[in-house]
Structures are given as C-alpha cells and as structure tokens.
Amino acid sequence: MDELLLKSLTPSVLTVLVRRGADFAAAEDAVQEALIEALRVWAADSSPGSRPRSSEGEPIPVRDPKGWLVTVAWRKFLDATRADTARRRREDRVEEEPVAGPAPAADDTLQLYFLCAHPSLTPASAVALTLRAVGGLTTRQIAGAYLVPEATMAQRISRAKRTVSDVRFDRPGDVATVLRVLYLVFNEGYSGDVDLAAEAIRLTRQLAAAVDHPEVAGLLALMLLHHARRAARTASDGSLVPLAEQDRGRWDTTSIAEGVVVLQAALARDRLGEFQAQAAIAALHADAPTAEETDWVQIVEWYDELARLTDSPVVRLNRAVAVGEADGPRAGLAALAALDASLPRYAAVAAYLHERDGDVTTAARLYAEAAHKAPNLAERDHLTRQAARLNTRRRR
Numbered sequence: 001m002d003e004l005l006l007k008s009l010t011p012s013v014l015t016v017l018v019r020r021g022a023d024f025a026a027a028e029d030a031v032q033e034a035l036i037e038a039l040r041v042w043a044a045d046s047s048p049g050s051r052p053r054s055s056e057g058e059p060i061p062v063r064d065p066k067g068w069l070v071t072v073a074w075r076k077f078l079d080a081t082r083a084d085t086a087r088r089r090r091e092d093r094v095e096e097e098p099v100a101g102p103a104p105a106a107d108d109t110l111q112l113y114f115l116c117a118h119p120s121l122t123p124a125s126a127v128a129l130t131l132r133a134v135g136g137l138t139t140r141q142i143a144g145a146y147l148v149p150e151a152t153m154a155q156r157i158s159r160a161k162r163t164v165s166d167v168r169f170d171r172p173g174d175v176a177t178v179l180r181v182l183y184l185v186f187n188e189g190y191s192g193d194v195d196l197a198a199e200a201i202r203l204t205r206q207l208a209a210a211v212d213h214p215e216v217a218g219l220l221a222l223m224l225l226h227h228a229r230r231a232a233r234t235a236s237d238g239s240l241v242p243l244a245e246q247d248r249g250r251w252d253t254t255s256i257a258e259g260v261v262v263l264q265a266a267l268a269r270d271r272l273g274e275f276q277a278q279a280a281i282a283a284l285h286a287d288a289p290t291a292e293e294t295d296w297v298q299i300v301e302w303y304d305e306l307a308r309l310t311d312s313p314v315v316r317l318n319r320a321v322a323v324g325e326a327d328g329p330r331a332g333l334a335a336l337a338a339l340d341a342s343l344p345r346y347a348a349v350a351a352y353l354h355e356r357d358g359d360v361t362t363a364a365r366l367y368a369e370a371a372h373k374a375p376n377l378a379e380r381d382h383l384t385r386q387a388a389r390l391n392t393r394r395r396r
Helices: 003-020 024-043 065-081 085-094 110-116 123-134 139-145 150-164 175-188 196-210 214-227 253-267 274-287 296-310 313-327 329-337 346-356 360-373 377-395
Strands: none
Touching (some): 003 110, 024 065, 024 150, 110 123, 110 150, 123 175, 139 150, 175 196, 175 214, 196 214, 214 253, 214 274, 296 313, 313 346, 329 346, 346 360, 360 377
8 A cells, every 4th residue: 555645544534533532642643553554454465356454354445545544543542542431431422433434535634734733832833743643744754854853853742732632623723823834834945854845735735625715725826836946046055046046947837837827716716815915926926037027016016915914024024125126226225214124134135225226335234234143054155145245346
C-alpha cells in the first residue's frame, strides 16, 4: 500500500475517532498503531491475487482502506481504555455503532483543522500540532524543520494535545484561524529535510477540497503564485535576488497558471478577503514579462483594498513601495512618512526609495541601519551588500 495514501487518510481517520468520543492524544496513539499495523500486513501481501489479512485474521478491504484503518484504530483505542471504569462507560455507549464496513465518503478532516488551530493554542503550538496531526509529519521532522531539539518539539506537541483534549465542536470552527496557521507554515519555507512551503500547499489543497470558501481558494492561489518564484529567489551562492532582478525564465509557469485560475474563480464569487487581495497582487507580478512592465497602478489599487480589509501597517508599508513605483519615489516617500519608523523593514523601504530619488548618502545609511535590524542572515547580507555598493559609488 502506498505510504502517501496512508498519510492522506490519517487526518480523516483521526477525526472519526475524535468525533466518536476519543480524546485527541489517545485517538492519535490509536491511529499511529493502526498505521503501523497497515504497513506490516499490507506489505506482506506480495503474491498476486491474494488478499491481505489483519493480525486478527480478517481480510483487509483493499477497496476501502480508510474503513479498515478506522476499524483497527477504534479497536486499538478501545483496547487501551478498557481498564478505566469511566471510559468503559463511554465504550459501552459507543460500541453499538458499527465500526466496520465502508467509511463515509465525506471528508472528515475539516474538524481536525479547526481543532489544531484552536484559539486556546499559541501560533507555534497550532502550527506544530497541524503538521503532526493533519500533515502526518513525525516529531523529529517537525523539530528539524524548526531547528529545535526533538525533545523540545515533543513537549510542545504534547502540551498542545492536552490543551485541546477536551474541546468539543458545538459550533462552527473559524476558517480564518485555520488559514492563518497554514500561512504561518508556508512562510517557514524550507529547512532540513522537510519542505514546509510544499507541505502547506498540500494541506491547503486538502482544506479547499473539504470546505467551499473563497478565502481558502485565495490562500491556495497566493501560495502557488509565491512558490512559483522560489527557484529564482536565491543565487547560486545562496544570496537573495530581489524580485526586479529575478530570472523570470526560472519561474514555474504551471504553478502560476494554476494560481491564476484558482484566484479568478474565488474573485468571481464577490466575497473579497485579504488572501484573495494578496494573491491578486502576486498575480500581477507574475503576469509581467519584465519588471519594467509591471502594472504598478493596479497593484496600488489592490493594496488599497488590502489596507481597507486589514488596516495593517505592514500592508501600508508595502503600498508605499508600490506608490513609489507607480507615481515616483517622492510620492512613495510621502506615503512612507505617514507610517511609524519602527515598523519592520521600514528602513529598507526608505533606503530603496531614497536611492531611487538619487539621495545615495541617505540610502546607504538606511541600508546599513536596515541590515542591523534584519530578521535573518540572508536578508542582513543582502542589505549589507546594498549599503556597500552605494558607499563604493559615493567614493568614485
């Protein structure tokens, strides 16, 4: 049996157990045991035409692997809880419902998304639990992606499980919270042996198949459009390549085309949200054959929509860059002047606009200031090189 299929079935099987009354941690343990059982007995099916059997001697319904996993996981859960009197009463109540036969065709993962993005969790815990429970990643993989010890990540996930163990869904979950968690996963990008950007796209596709919501489609489109430029974002030495200098021939046109189609379908529903607006901006960048042909006027209009939706100072900072491209650097500086200078990347934006306006001295100073405040090494190195370039130019 394909391990990818097992991975894709894990969230829905886990959700079935939680819905039947199992607490989250016990349900996940039972599902993991069922997966181990599946890998063992299905791998043993090596003779053509034979039908694999479980450790209990029962034929495995290969046409309904999800149903088999639900059956085995539920039995594992019941076996693990029989000793507890209180849980025996719960077992007596639910044992009457059928656990064998075909599993429901409906996607059961939506509640699991809501559970993992529960407001009681910190963003870091919500991301870790989503990757573990919905993504099917191991604790070691998640720890490697976040560059923390495995024991630290195990504690974080265990605390998250305890936090949501008593959560019951008596009202609809918040899709916006789920989307924020998935966007956090996507922005972690790539580290170690886990490509979190690709994993976030996979999970968002799964969510889009489970819920009909234009903002889910908007986030998927945004991820696809951003991810399409990934290969061109860094040079061979690992240094950052700004958007205007990227080799557009290295952009993934298939992902761009898919992102545009998904976005257009979402926008056609006339329920604009922030992820759709962000995706529209990304699509305009992707549509330009060269940096010089970018439709900055329309990008400013989309930033106006995004600012109206979010009232975010970071959005207004990015809008100042777009205004500087559309109406000239002095217009961009005027838009920037209305914002708080302590904003992240404010100095970098100011440096860029001052350079475009011809004030090389101020730009060099601001690039150096921005490098000192940079959130990561790659960005710091890029800004330092920009400052050095302008200082060299001044001395000529």
